[in-house]
Amino acid sequence: MYLIPRELVIGGVYFPPLLIASMFGIAAAGATAHLLNRYRLSRFFAYPPLVLLALSVIYTIVIGTFLIRG
Amino acid sequence: MVIAYDIALWMDWDRPHWAGFAVAFISLATVGQSLNKGVMRMLGTLVSAVVALTFISLFPQDRWLFILIFSVYIGFCTYMMGGAKLQYFWFVCGFVTVIICMDAGPNSIDAFQTALLRVEESGLGILVYSLVAMLLWPNSTSADFDTATRNLASTQHQLYRLYLDHLHGQGNVEEEQTLRAKEFEEQIRFSEFLDAAETDSYEVWELRQQWRFYRCQVADLTETMERWRQSFAEVEVLNLKHLLPNLGVFCTELEGRLAEIERMLDNQAPQTFIKLINLNQNESRARRLSHFHKAALTVTLTQLQHMDQVSRNLFETIQDIKGFGSPSTETAKACMPQAGLMVDTDRLAAASGVMATLWLAYLAFIYVNDIPGGTVIVTMATVLGMAMSTMPHIPIVLLFIPAVISVLFAGILYIFLMPQLTSFIGLGSMIFVVTFVICYLFAAPKQALGRAFGLAMFVTIISVSNQQTYSFLSVANTALMLLPIFVILSITAHVPFSPKPERAFLRLLGRFFRSCEYLLSTMRWDPTRTPTVLDRRRKAFHTREVATLPQKLITWSSAIDTKTLRNTTPLQVQAVVTSLEELSFRLHELLEARDKPQADFLVQELLEDIRAWRLRIQRMFQRMSEDPTLGRQKAFRSKLTEIMEHLEQRIEETMDKAAEGQICDKDGENFYRLLGAFRGVSEALVEFAKHANAIDWVRLREARF
Numbered sequence: 034m035y036l037i038p039r040e041l042v043i044g045g046v047y048f049p050p051l052l053i054a055s056m057f058g059i060a061a062a063g064a065t066a067h068l069l070n071r072y073r074l075s076r077f078f079a080y081p082p083l084v085l086l087a088l089s090v091i092y093t094i095v096i097g098t099f100l101i102r103g
Numbered sequence: 104m105v106i107a108y109d110i111a112l113w114m115d116w117d118r119p120h121w122a123g124f125a126v127a128f129i130s131l132a133t134v135g136q137s138l139n140k141g142v143m144r145m146l147g148t149l150v151s152a153v154v155a156l157t158f159i160s161l162f163p164q165d166r167w168l169f170i171l172i173f174s175v176y177i178g179f180c181t182y183m184m185g186g187a188k189l190q191y192f193w194f195v196c197g198f199v200t201v202i203i204c205m206d207a208g209p210n211s212i213d214a215f216q217t218a219l220l221r222v223e224e225s226g227l228g229i230l231v232y233s234l235v236a237m238l239l240w241p242n243s244t245s246a247d248f249d250t251a252t253r254n255l256a257s258t259q260h261q262l263y264r265l266y267l268d269h270l271h272g273q274g275n276v277e278e279e280q281t282l283r284a285k286e287f288e289e290q291i292r293f294s295e296f297l298d299a300a301e302t303d304s305y306e307v308w309e310l311r312q313q314w315r316f317y318r319c320q321v322a323d324l325t326e327t328m329e330r331w332r333q334s335f336a337e338v339e340v341l342n343l344k345h346l347l348p349n350l351g352v353f354c355t356e357l358e359g360r361l362a363e364i365e366r367m368l369d370n371q372a373p374q375t376f377i378k379l380i381n382l383n384q385n386e387s388r389a390r391r392l393s394h395f396h397k398a399a400l401t402v403t404l405t406q407l408q409h410m411d412q413v414s415r416n417l418f419e420t421i422q423d424i425k426g427f428g429s430p431s432t433e434t435a436k437a438c439m440p441q442a443g444l445m446v447d448t449d450r451l452a453a454a455s456g457v458m459a460t461l462w463l464a465y466l467a468f469i470y471v472n473d474i475p476g477g478t479v480i481v482t483m484a485t486v487l488g489m490a491m492s493t494m495p496h497i498p499i500v501l502l503f504i505p506a507v508i509s510v511l512f513a514g515i516l517y518i519f520l521m522p523q524l525t526s527f528i529g530l531g532s533m534i535f536v537v538t539f540v541i542c543y544l545f546a547a548p549k550q551a552l553g554r555a556f557g558l559a560m561f562v563t564i565i566s567v568s569n570q571q572t573y574s575f576l577s578v579a580n581t582a583l584m585l586l587p588i589f590v591i592l593s594i595t596a597h598v599p600f601s602p603k604p605e606r607a608f609l610r611l612l613g614r615f616f617r618s619c620e621y622l623l624s625t626m627r628w629d630p631t632r633t634p635t636v637l638d639r640r641r642k643a644f645h646t647r648e649v650a651t652l653p654q655k656l657i658t659w660s661s662a663i664d665t666k667t668l669r670n671t672t673p674l675q676v677q678a679v680v681t682s683l684e685e686l687s688f689r690l691h692e693l694l695e696a697r698d699k700p701q702a703d704f705l706v707q708e709l710l711e712d713i714r715a716w717r718l719r720i721q722r723m724f725q726r727m728s729e730d731p732t733l734g735r736q737k738a739f740r741s742k743l744t745e746i747m748e749h750l751e752q753r754i755e756e757t758m759d760k761a762a763e764g765q766i767c768d769k770d771g772e773n774f775y776r777l778l779g780a781f782r783g784v785s786e787a788l789v790e791f792a793k794h795a796n797a798i799d800w801v802r803l804r805e806a807r808f
Contacts, residue, residue, distance in 0.1 A: 046575070052583075066808035070667075076805040082597045085808055 041101070051093075054101045058093030065092075104538050105531040107231040111224060112527065112569055120562040121221055125228025127538065127558040134236045135244035135303030136295070140191055141229040142302075147195025148225040152218040154196070155203035159214045166469075173204060174461045177485060178454040181492050185450035190493070198486040199225075201461075205478040245304045248296040253368045255289040259324060260361040262286060266332050267354055272339070279332070280681075286325060294318060310424050317420045324413045330692070331406040333685050336786065337399035337779075346388050346400060353382050353407065360414045367421045377415055382407055394754040395747055398779035401772055402692070445640075445647055448614075449655065452600075453492035459595045460488035467587060476584035484588045488595065490552065496604055496662040497552075499592050505553045506585050509560035514578040517565050522573055530567065537561055604662035605803050609731070611656050615683060616728035618648040619690055623721045626697055627714075650691065653684040667807070668799040678794040686787040693780035701777065702770035708757040709750075716746050716781060723788060732800040736792040743785045754778075 040047040066085050069075045078084045104126045111119030129141040154176065162169035180197030184190050203221055207214035236242070262282045268274055297314055300307040307314060343350055356378055363373040382404060389397060422428035464484040467474055474480060491497065516537065524530050541561065545554035564581055596602045600610065622645050628634055634642070660676045719742065726733045 046579075070808050073802075073805065075807045078806055081806050081808045082593075082601070 050101050051097060054097035055089075055093045057096045057101070058091075059089050061092040061096070062088035105535050106235065107228045108534060108567060109527060109531065110227060110231065112567070115569055116224060117220060117568070118224065119567055120565075121224035122228040122231070123534070123562045123567075124559070125225045126232045127562065128555065129229060129232055130236075130542070133242050133244040133247060133296075133299055133303065134233075135299030135301070137236055138233060138302050139299055141233055143189065143192040144195050145226060145229050147192045148199050148222050150196050151199035151203060152222050155200045155207070156214060156218050158200075158204060159207060159211050163211055170462070170465050173200075174458045177201065177461055177489070178458040181457040181489050182447075182450050182454040184489065184493060185447065185453060194489060197489050198482075201482050201485045205482045243303050244296055244299040245307070248293075248300040248304070248307065249368070251289065251293045251296045253365065255286070255293045255321065256361070256365045256368055258282060258286045258289055259321070259328075260358070260365060263328060263358060263361055266328060266335075267358070269332065270335055270338075270343070274335075283329075290321065290325065293321070313420050313424050317417065317424070320413055320416045320420065324410065324417065326688075327406055327409050327413060329684075330688050331403070331410065333688060333787075334399065334403050334406060334783070337782065338403050341392070341396055341400060343403075345385060346392075347382060347384055347404070349380060349382060350407075353380050353411070356380050357410060357414050360418045364417055364421050367425045367427060370425065372427050373422065377418055380411075382411070394751055394758075394775070394778065395782060398775040398777075398782060401775040402779035402783065405776065445644060447647075447651075453495065456595045457485065457488040457492055459598070460591055461485045463591045463594065464588070467591070471587075474587065475580040480584055480587060483584065484591050487588065488592060490555070491592065491596075494552075495596075495602060496607070496659055498602065499589060499596055502552065502556070503585070503589055505556050506560070506589075507582075509557045510564065510578070510582045510585065512557075513561045513564035514582070516561070517573070517578060518575060521565060521571070534567075603807060604659050604664075605807070608656065608659045608663060609804065611652055611659065612683075612731050613728050614648060615652040615656070615687075616724045616731070618645040618652070619686070620721055620724035620728060621645045622649060622690060622694060623717055623724065626694075626717055630698075646691075646694070649687050653680060653687050656680045656683060663803075668802045671797065671799045671803075675794065675797045679791065679798060682787065682791040682794045686784070686791060689780065689783040689787045693777075693784050696773070696777040696780040699773040699776065700770075701773055705757065705770070705774050708760070709753060712750055712753050713781070716750070716785075719746070720784060720788065731795060736789055736796060739785075739789045739792050743782075743789060746785070747782070750778075 039050065041050060041053055042048075062085055065088055066075070066081070075081050075084075104123050107122040107126050108119050111122045116122075125141075125144060129137050129144055131137045131140060158169060158173055158176070162172065177197050177200070180193045180200075183193040184197070186193075199221060203214070203218050207217040262279070265275065265279050265282060269279065297307070297318060301311050301314075302308075347353075359375055360377065363375060367373055384400065384404065389400060392400065419428065461481065461484070464481040468478060468481050476483070487502075491499070491502075516533065520533065521530075524533065538558065538561075541554060541557040545551075545557060560581075564578055566577070600606065622642070625634075625638075625642050628638075657677075657680050660680050661673075663673075663676060665671050665673050665676060723739070
């Protein structure tokens with residue numbers, strides 16, 4: 034169990050893991066929204082912008098927990 | 104830009120990039136346009152300096168009262184930006200106040216100096232650009248203005264000829280549509296160049312009253328020709344050659360006037376002068392027509408007579424301007440619309456959005472520890488919010504990519520190139536090349552926002568000063584600052600209404616029909632009783648809604664992604680909006696006709712029938728305001744035919760009953776105008792239903808990301 038977050042180093046520049054995870058999370062949410070639009074599944078949501086926000090948060094947590102660990 | 108930077112650095116002024124900003128944002132295609140913008144920027148900066156210092160001195164220890172009053176002021180500036188005049192002035196009034204207040208607000212000791220520095224450096228930028236534009240590249244607006252005026256006159260002439268062919272059954276609807284769009288664009292260009300030419304051309308300034316009157320008349324001719332075209336469907340069954348024996352001569356005379364206007368604009372003396380032709384109708388033949396045909400004929404006749412008046416005014420004004428005739432006595436004031444103080448809900452929504460953006464950014468600055476950018480986040484979010492408020496149909500996401508590219512580009516220059524520069528020659532060359540490249544790559548008017556963003560980011564990130572320092576952290580912070588800014592802008596764009604074009608289109612459509620319904624309901628008002636102030640204000644509000652909403656719908660409809668709508672093309676969506684424009688004109692005509700005095704005898708006899716018709720149309724509007732798909736062309740057409748047949752019979756009976764002299768000629772004309780206007784509204788509704796049937800409303804309504 035790490036209590037101090039580990040930072041990512043890209044070319045000597047330190048990036049917080051949450052930043053990277055959130056960037057991937059937003060990108061993944063955008064891709065999912067695109068697919069939902071493509072297959073007309075977005076019509077089943079009452080308010081898609083809120084769904085996009087929720088997806089971004091979910092993806093960020095998942096990526097942050099399993100792929101880019103802090 | 105290089106000279107402005109050089110002077111600011113030589114004077115050892117802090118933040119020389121403010122001078123650079125002024126140059127970057129006032130530069131336009133011609134000297135006149137740039138000077139106009141420069142004057143507005145200078146005046147706006149002066150006003151902002153006073154306002155900002157007043158706010159800071161009034162609330163030095165109370166941040167909540169400060170932000171409350173400050174946000175109301177920013178909301179007011181955003182509201183005023185949406186008006187027809189001085190948009191840039193109000194924009195500068197708003198964003199410069201934000202810059203000074205956010206720069207000096209947290210530490211008010213330097214407030215006065217910051218405000219003065221801003222005024223000095225904006226003045227320097229404007230002065231340098233004006234001198235360079237006037238002395239080195241004196242690109243006057245006169246030539247562009249002359250070309251724009253000639254092009255507009257030529258397009259109106261061509262359109263008139265096309266409409267004449269249409270009237271004679273040889274119309275080309277697609278060509279008409281293309282020319283109408285061209286005319287619309289040319290009218291905007293002409294108006295812009297006129298404003299600029301008044302500044303940089305003494306000849307235009309001297310004759311500005313005549314040119315402004317000409318502008319009003321050109322707009323009037325466009326509207327009248329459009330109304331005339333819309334009435335063709337109702338008169339195509341009539342033999343106009345027999346009913347209006349001198350129609351051919353009359354139309355040739357109008358065409359001759361338009362041709363002579365073009366000739367005079369080419370600085371050639373007119374070959375023929377105005378001939379007054381009275382467009383008389385053949386009374387004996389007109390008497391044999393059905394009442395609805397008589398009504399259609401009266402409407403067409405009124406429009407042709409108005410076109411006669413407008414073309415005469417245009418001819419005389421150009422004759423006066425070009426020195427081929429006696430001075431015209433008409434002035435622009437005669438045709439200025441008297442709008443009065445009227446609330447525009449869309450502008451109000453935009454102002455509320457910007458106020459919410461300011462509040463969210465301010466709260467983030469106060470409550471989020473070490474937020475990247477600090478007060479700059481409040482400044483940038485508010486300025487961007489204000490800039491975006493004038494084009495709500497552009498999604499926020501589209502701005503994100505240019506913003507990231509701008510930061511990367513400026514960051515590379517700042518980190519890798521600038522430390523290698525040792526003198527102002529090198530720095531000046533870099534500023535010159537980068538400014539040139541950005542302005543060259545983003546030269547098109549559609550790319551204006553990208554250009555502004557690129558230049559703003561470049562100037563902000565390189566942050567030139569006499570004691571130049573370099574820090575990677577400042578670039579990284581600026582890049583990180585974009586994230587919360589875009590999150591705030593996205594939130595305010597989505598609350599309370601979705602900014603998706605499809606949603607906005609449906610919302611505006613509902614508003615349009617609601618206003619139509621209200622306006623029709625005002626027809627029950629007793630003409631002998633003066634309505635209350637509140638009633639008059641409400642009527643004026645809805646009249647303006649009906650007149651302006653079709654234009655707003657055009658903007659939103661162009662942003663709809665028709666690929667997501669099955670079998671619906673952009674042209675079909677455009678046709679729906681055009682039919683709404685027609686409905687708007689027709690309703691306006693109906694209200695005008697309603698205000699004319701009517702014969703008591705006719706009113707008493709036909710009151711119930713006309714009322715029933717009005718109520719029926721009102722119900723249709725009411726239903727369509729809830730659901731525009733409810734309009735069925737066949738059902739509307741059959742109802743209209745039924746009403747018309749019934750009314751025809753009732754009018755016949757009433758006319759038979761009327762005693763000699765009970766209905767004078769004027770009464771008859773007014774009655775036929777009213778009848779024609781009622782029919783016009785009904786026909787326009789049928790037309791809307793026809794075009795609306797082609798749209799895939801189910802998919803248009805579907806929720807999308």
